[in-house]
Amino acid sequence: MSTKLWRAQRLSRLGSSIFAEVAEWKRNAVLRGLDVIDLSIGSPDLPPSEPIREALSQAALRGDAYGYPGSRGTAAFLAKASEWLAFRFGIAIDPAEELVSLMGSQDGLGHLALALCDPGDIVLLPDPGYPVYAAALALAGVVPYLMPLRAENDYLPDFASVPNDVWQRAKFMLLNYPGNPVSAVADLAFFELAVETAKRHGVLIVHDLAYSEMAFDGCRPPSILQVDGAIDTAVEFHSLSKSFNMAGCRIGFLAGNREAVAAMRELKANIDYGVFLPVQEAGIVALDMDIAGTGPKVGPVYERRRDVLTEALREQGWEVERPKATMFLWAKLPRMQWQLTEPWDSRRISREMLERAGVAVIPGDAFGAEGEGFVRIALVEDEARLREAATRIGAFIRGEY
Structure with a gap:
């Protein structure tokens, strides 16, 4: 009996599997007892009106x-x-x-x-x-x-x-x-x-x-x-x-x-x-x-979140740009104050940040070669959780985990 692969070769051309990869990182972190603040996927955390x-x-x-x-x-x-x-x-x-x-x-x-x-x-x-x-x-x-x-x-x-x-x-x-x-x-x-x-x-x-x-x-x-x-x-x-x-x-x-x-x-x-x-x-x-004009506007919600998170990250030593739109920060990698045996890149920082600090983001290289050197951070938690995320990230940057 001949062996056939029940999987189309085109699937291997679909590109990055980073979302599944990050989901696995999150699963493992939760199994270890970490409280994960998930800023990876751009899924609104609020319901429709x-x-x-x-x-x-x-x-x-x-x-x-x-x-x-x-x-x-x-x-x-x-x-x-x-x-x-x-x-x-x-x-x-x-x-x-x-x-x-x-x-x-x-x-x-x-x-x-x-x-x-x-x-x-x-x-x-x-x-x-x-x-x-x-x-x-x-x-x-x-x-x-x-x-x-x-x-x-x-x-x-x-x-x-x-x-x-x-x-x-x-x-x-x-x-x-x-x-x-x-x-x-x-x-x-x-x-x-x-x-x-x-x-x-x-x-x-x-x-x-x-x-x-x-x-x-x-x-x-x-x-x-x-x-x-x-x-x-x-x-x-x-x-x-x-x-x-x-x-x-x-x-x-x-x-x-x-x-x-x-x-x-x-x-x-x-x-x-x-x-x-x-x-x-x-x-x-x-x-x-x-x-x-009778429905709530989403813009002000995410503008407040943007302001809270960018200010909190700057207080922790990570200078990030304030976007004019969307539910994401496109952030240049922070200057790390500690080092691994391997160099810091967007994927390694994202994984270590999740595994050590419990904050999930998406590495920029998942979106193309030009994305290396950045991470994408989704504004999909309330302001208190975003402040907590920034505090954890600051400790991670300083090597306190």
Whole structure:
């Protein structure tokens, strides 16, 4: 009997397994009795507001809520998403042709290359970038071209440095502002340059705007679709996960260029039956409350957490940048006051910090080669726990564990 591997080779091309690795570190730390402060995964620790939960509960009790919802999204949800885009960004999006609902933006990010590309095509990705960007290309047999994001360029890609032959083969380029893991923001002038560049080379722009409502110090992240003519060459992902604390509900949408939206809709029609109807109804309530100004805003919560943690870390001797948006700190590695036999890098610091101090973060190299030298810290605990985390980290930096 011949031996066959019941595991696809493509899985080995999905990239970093750091989230599973960190989960194992956490499990071992808990088994040893450590109280772990988990600042690794960007999962909101707060629930949706009560009216959203009530809408979900009431809809789930209806007997007619359990049929196939349809992969496109209900007309009511798409209409409300269109209304919210007009309210928030002043853009007009046709809900019938320029929108499709998603099981969270990661659903769309994971499948878009399958809908738009053929094996051997090129897609331009940010480095560092959220892991699903590269994983989606591996599944689709698409070749990534990495655009470095560096502090000296405000973590914006340099389009002029991309070779012409890459532009000629590229199907789309992926942008993410406000960013994850790099908590950078971009203005309309940057998006205008991106749209002009994309049109010149016949490339679609895919903008991941999952963190649009997590901005601080008066910052209001724009939509790329605000740029004149952008809808001819751009689509944009939106998510209710972070903006309305609905991460477990799995709901978001893709808006923009109707050809690309239609391709995503066609793919999804063959692989799923859409978002659970009660979740869509809860999403309508969330968007409607935001339009009416009656719902709580997540931005101030994370702004206070950012201020608390950055100040507490600075008191402990770790100078970290204060981001203008997102739920993450992108922190350059601290200057350690003790040494191991091996050099300190982002993965070793992250592991030792968890094993010794009980604070979990994600090493920057998990997001690409340009992430080495950094860690990502999620603001997903209350202010008291964040202060405690900073105290533990300070002791770890000084070698007191």
